Amino acid sequence: MxxxxxxxxxxxxxxxxxxxxxxxxxxxxxxxxxxxxxxxxxxxxxxxxxxxxxxxxxxxxxxxxxxxxxxxxxxxxxxxxxxxxxxxxxxxxxxxxxxxxxxxxxxxxxxxxxxxxxxxxxxxxxxxxxxxxxxxxxxxxLLYTVDVRVASYLLSMTPTQQMLESTSLIDMADLIGTSYRHLNRVLQQFEGAGWIVKKRGKITLLDRAALLEQAGQNIYE
The missing domain is CATH 2.60.120.10 (Jelly Rolls)
Incomplete structure (x- = not known):
């Protein structure tokens, strides 16, 4: 062995x-x-x-x-x-x-x-x-709002890095059980708050502490 x-x-x-x-x-x-x-x-x-x-x-x-x-x-x-x-x-x-x-x-x-x-x-x-x-x-x-799910997803998908490929937001929306439009709106809110930057097919996390607070606890874990 x-x-x-x-x-x-x-x-x-x-x-x-x-x-x-x-x-x-x-x-x-x-x-x-x-x-x-x-x-x-x-x-x-x-x-x-x-x-x-x-x-x-x-x-x-x-x-x-x-x-x-x-x-x-x-x-x-x-x-x-x-x-x-x-x-x-x-x-x-x-x-x-x-x-x-x-x-x-x-x-x-x-x-x-x-x-x-x-x-x-x-x-x-x-x-x-x-x-x-x-x-x-x-x-x-049924229990968590979309912004909580998005925050948790971003944290769960980036355990060892700060950047996430976002080339398929439609797939991401399906995975967390929401529409592409609603997902995009939440990402824009996070970007406006200074928590993330979404650019050229990538999402960079700028404030993990704020995302953790939004998620309450990392609910996908």
Whole structure:
């Protein structure tokens, strides 16, 4: 097994969870900022453990709108629900920053961990959290105004930098559940307040403290 995998498992308290035969099937993968790990309805064959960086999870609504469900930071698991349900990927997952994940095939988990009580308890805990997150996300648009959602989105998408590509404001509007016109109006308000600068397809954050105050708390996290 890669020494880096052993170090990550130890870091996140998972050293005793997996037998050696499962560890031997694990591998490390890197994804660049903006790269998609998989799309909604893709076939699911492996589970990912997020150990470095930040992910964005979104879904396509019945109305054809792509909505943000959550942003995830380490430690988190992607593909656990699909593993249990034996179904295609439910959501779309993209890297917000450069990320590192540990991949492990479903086949090895099913062969070696199907009756392993600590693993089943671990899955139960993580999947319960996922459904709580999804419930909060689905109610989100009813609870928060657009300016709060925009502020939170800008903060969540720029965890390590001050600039965000804004070439597709229509996509951004869909993700936070509003119209392009309303989004543009809020961005103009933020720019007028001196919190951001929107220029040449980019949004530069000038006052993160003001945006944090607007968001109240970083609600997408």
């Amino acid at each position: 890669d020494q880096r995998i052993a170090e990550y498992l130890q870091k996140y308290g998972l050293s005793d969870l997996f037998p050696d035969r499962v560890r031997e099937e694990m591998y490390i993968a890197h994804y660049a900022s903006g790269e998609r790990l998989f799309s909604q309805d893709d076939e699911a064959h492996k589970m990912y453990f997020l150990v470095e960086g930040k992910l964005k999870i979104s879904m396509l609504s019945p109305e054809g709108k792509r909505l943000i469900l959550a942003f995830k930071s380490p430690f988190d698991i992607i593909g656990d629900v699909e593993y249990v349900r034996d179904c295609h990927f439910i959501n779309t997952v993209e890297a917000v920053t450069d990320i590192v994940v540990i991949g492990v095939p479903y086949s090895g988990l099913r062969q070696n961990m199907a009756d392993h009580a600590p693993w089943l308890q671990f899955l139960l805990h993580t999947i319960t959290e996922k459904f709580e997150t999804k419930t909060r996300a689905m109610n989100f648009n």
